[in-house]
Amino acid sequence: MAVSVVILAAGQGTRMKSKTPKVLHEISGKPMLFHCLEAAQKLSDDITVVLYHEAEMIEKRIIENYKNIHFHIQDALNFPGTGGALRGIEPRHEKTLILNGDMPLVTNEALHKLIDNNADITMSVIMLNNPSGYGRVMIENGKVTHIVEQKDCTPDQLLTKSVNAGVYALKSDLLKKYIPLLNNNNVQKEYYLTDIIEMAVNEGKTVLPIEVGEEEFKGVNSKFDLAHAEEIMQAGIRTKWMMEGVIMRLPQTIYIDSRASFEGECVLENGVSIIGKCILKNAHIKSNSVVESSEIINSDIGPMARIRPESIIQDSHVGNFVEIKKSTLNGVKAGHLSYLGDSEISTGSNIGAGVITCNYDGKKKYKTIIGKNVFVGSDSQLVAPVIIEDDVMIGAGTTVTQDVTKGSLAVSRVPQKNVPNFFYKFFGKK
Ligand code: UD1
């Protein structure tokens, strides 16, 4: 059966103590709402995100990244609460799945458990020894009777260990029928979505509790939860890529963005960070290196190297303390202590220790182009824009300010002068 999905993301998220809207806080490189949206996209072509706080900012971020998402602005002043969030929503399909935008760990498989049955309403239940913070699900003879929010619980009800994870699948016509009937007669004076459960039960509808894993349905409400969700997601990402053939040394020290991908046999040593949309193919990233939004193919990087966005490094060796930004290296060796920015370097070239591309004049950025088989001597500066043709040799310590033609030597060093016995004249004889 086709489903519509509604993602609730209108809440303020005060407990995050942040100016950033809660659902835009990132986990593994993406706002948590995006993880949730992607799980929804695997299930449905009719997705509505309910917004209110910072609606414009969140909507803009979604539109930049996803197509065909509908938006609904909650009338949160008159109808606050999760029930108020659903007022006026018109799902296209017979069934509606309701998700929270602060549930970044939810998986497609877990959601299928809620959808793939014939009950009028299915709801996610977690069994918790410490149920604090959640609505309690009252179950009698295996059947849900109603849900009581923590703030509305009697001391006895507070002991209930079955809690509402906040995800529901229900027949869309029931949603349309019950939402307008909700009231706000409760401690928080909010319109509780959870009250539709009791309405449905009273009309003899089947409400099926589905027990779900705490990890997958974890809601992020604080920065502590955010860090915890990140740990869980990272463990999952690393496991996935190890199963796909990536070798990891001390995996728990490695960070991998959810947008990164690996091919062939890659090695990630301890302390490596793979940030952004990276593509690594037969790459060996040595300890404590950072690779950001770049492609690394048949190359080794580090230890302690930093590859910044928009770099493409192929068949190359990049050693320790080398920083590369927006550069293409193809068959290059840059073994030590260099900054290579806005550059293109071709096959057979060797970049000596301490070489710097001076790509910025204080106003604009310029390119350095280095041809094939160029030997750039140690401690040289290449002042961009500059073109160094094939088969060029640059003497150590040269400041290159002019283009160099094929086959030449460029050297700008002050000639060496030796003054005999200067030491003794200056310091005296020992
Ligand atoms: C809700 C449930 C509670 C459940 C918990 C699971 C209700 C009344 N209670 O609690 O039983 O245990 O989720 O996490 O539904 N939101 C809106 N508009 C609003 C209020 C909230 O869109 O007016 C969104 C939030 O952005 C969030 C989601 O709904 O994504 C849940 O809101 P939150 O305040 O975290 O949940 P509770 O109401 O505490």
Ligand code: CA
């Ligand atoms: Ca609330």
